[in-house]
Each structure stands twice: as C-alpha cells, then as structure tokens.
Amino acid sequence: xxxxxxxxxxLTGRYFFGDSVQSFPLALTASGGQLPGxxxxxxxxxQLVALSYVHTVGANKVNELRYGWNRxxxxxLSAGSNFSPSSIGLNTGxxxxxxxxxxxxLGSSFAQLGASSSDPRxxxxxxxxxIDNFFVEAQ
Amino acid sequence: MASISIAxxxxxxxxxxxxxxLEFDGSTLGTPLQDFxxxxxxxxxxxxxxxxxxxxxNSYGLYVQDSFRxxxxxxxxxxxxxxxxxxxxxxxxxxxxxxx
Numbered sequence: 001x002x003x004x005x006x007x008x009x010x011l012t013g014r015y016f017f018g019d020s021v022q023s024f025p026l027a028l029t030a031s032g033g034q035l036p037g038x039x040x041x042x043x044x045x046x047q048l049v050a051l052s053y054v055h056t057v058g059a060n061k062v063n064e065l066r067y068g069w070n071r072x073x074x075x076x077l078s079a080g081s082n083f084s085p086s087s088i089g090l091n092t093g094x095x096x097x098x099x100x101x102x103x104x105x106l107g108s109s110f111a112q113l114g115a116s117s118s119d120p121r122x123x124x125x126x127x128x129x130x131i132d133n134f135f136v137e138a139q
Numbered sequence: 140m141a142s143i144s145i146a147x148x149x150x151x152x153x154x155x156x157x158x159x160x161l162e163f164d165g166s167t168l169g170t171p172l173q174d175f176x177x178x179x180x181x182x183x184x185x186x187x188x189x190x191x192x193x194x195x196x197n198s199y200g201l202y203v204q205d206s207f208r209x210x211x212x213x214x215x216x217x218x219x220x221x222x223x224x225x226x227x228x229x230x231x232x233x234x235x236x237x238x239x
Contacts, residue, residue, distance in 0.1 A: 078158070092159050092185065102159035107171035114158065
C-alpha cells in the first residue's frame with residue numbers, strides 16, 4: 001500500500017501473515033508417548049506490519065519515519081486435544097489441560113500413553129520498532 | 140544522517156506439565172499391566188499453578204553519520220552510535236524492578 005499525499009509526503013505500508021502447523025511424533029523432548037496418536041502439533045502464525053512515512057523537508061533535507069511490528073505466536077498442543085479425560089473417569093482439572101490424556105506409564109516395558117509432558121504450552125513474541133532517519137545534504 | 144530507534148519487545152508465554160501423570164508399576168497386583176487393567180493406580184502427580192509470564196525489554200539507539208569529500212579521489216565516512224539495552228521486566232508474576 002502506497003499513499004502519495006503530495007510529492008513531499010509519501011506513506012508506504014505493508015502487512016504480511018503466514019500460518020504453519022507441524023506435527024512432532026515420537027515423544028518430543030523424550031517425555032511423551034511414542035505410540036501413534038500422541039504427537040505434539042504446533043500451530044504457528046507470524047505477522048508483520050511495516051509503515052514508512054517520507055517527508056521532504058526542503059531541497060536538501062529528507063525525513064523518514066518507520067514503524068515496524070511483528071508477532072510470532074506458537075502453541076505446542078497434544079494431538080487429540082478434543083479428547084476429554086473425564087470421559088473415562090479421569091478428573092484432571094479444567095481448561096486446556098483437561099483436553100488431552102495425561103501421561104500413563106506401565107512400568108518400563110510398555111510404551112507410555114499421552115503426549116509430551118511439556119504440552120500444552122503457548123507463546124506470543126511481539127516486537128515494536130520505531131526508527132526516524134533524517135538526511136541533510138550539504139549544499 | 141541521524142537515526143533514533145525505539146524497540147520495545149514484549150513476549151508472553153505459558154508452559155506447564157499440568158496434564159498429570161499416572162503410574163502403574165505393578166506394586167499392587169504384581170505386574171504393571173494387571174494394575175492398569177484393574178485401574179489400581181500406584182502413583183502419580185499433577186503440576187498446578189499459573190505459569191503465564193509477560194516479559195518485556197525496551198532498547199534505544201542513536202546513530203549519527205556524516206560523509207566528507209575532501210578531494211575528488213578522497214572521501215571520509217564516519218559515524219557514531221549509542222545503544223541502550225533496557226532491563227528485562229516481568230509484568231504480572233515475579234515482578235522484576237529495574238536496579239541498574
């Protein structure tokens with residue numbers, strides 16, 4: 001997007017977003033189940049905003065004001081997060097922690113049930129940046 | 140040219156091992172599978188608590204640059220930059236106060 005108010009004032013902006021989902025089998029972080037159905041999947045969204053305002057101050061002076069914003073959001077969720085442990089008599093609490101099977105171990109001879117112990121978790125990383133550039137050309 | 144940048148970065152995340160763990164080790168009926176099939180839990184635990192964190196950091200920079208053309212074959216380019224990296228803070232739990 002570019003908006004030219006006049007030859008001395010120009011505003012430019014852009015927005016971008018991207019989504020991805022990965023699925024990690026075989027016990028992510030080595031603490032989850034190695035059986036099918038207990039993967040960790042990671043829905044991810046990245047977003048970016050960039051704005052630039054160029055103002056020509058005079059014949060030898062130009063000012064550019066920039067603003068940038070980006071966000072990285074990613075979750076680590078158990079596969080089958082719609083499963084309710086309470087449906088099999090396990091009361092594990094409420095909210096997102098109660099939407100996947102807890103870890104169940106049968107000694108050391110059986111593969112454990114349930115996804116990685118680090119699920120669920122989520123993170124949002126946001127960065128804001130403001131930059132001003134002022135140019136002067138000696139005459 | 141002069142440049143001033145302000146770059147606060149906020150991040151928040153939650154991590155926990157709160158789904159819980161149930162252990163069947165066979166100490167009740169003899170084998171882990173027997174305990175599992177009988178529903179005799181031999182041990183377990185579940186972490187609880189608020190693990191959400193909101194951390195942030197503000198940083199500032201100032202840069203000044205000039206160029207001087209001494210002759211048609213010689214040009215000097217020089218600049219000076221100052222950066223300030225703020226202390227990481229936490230908004231809700233474990234509030235961290237700036238002491239620097």
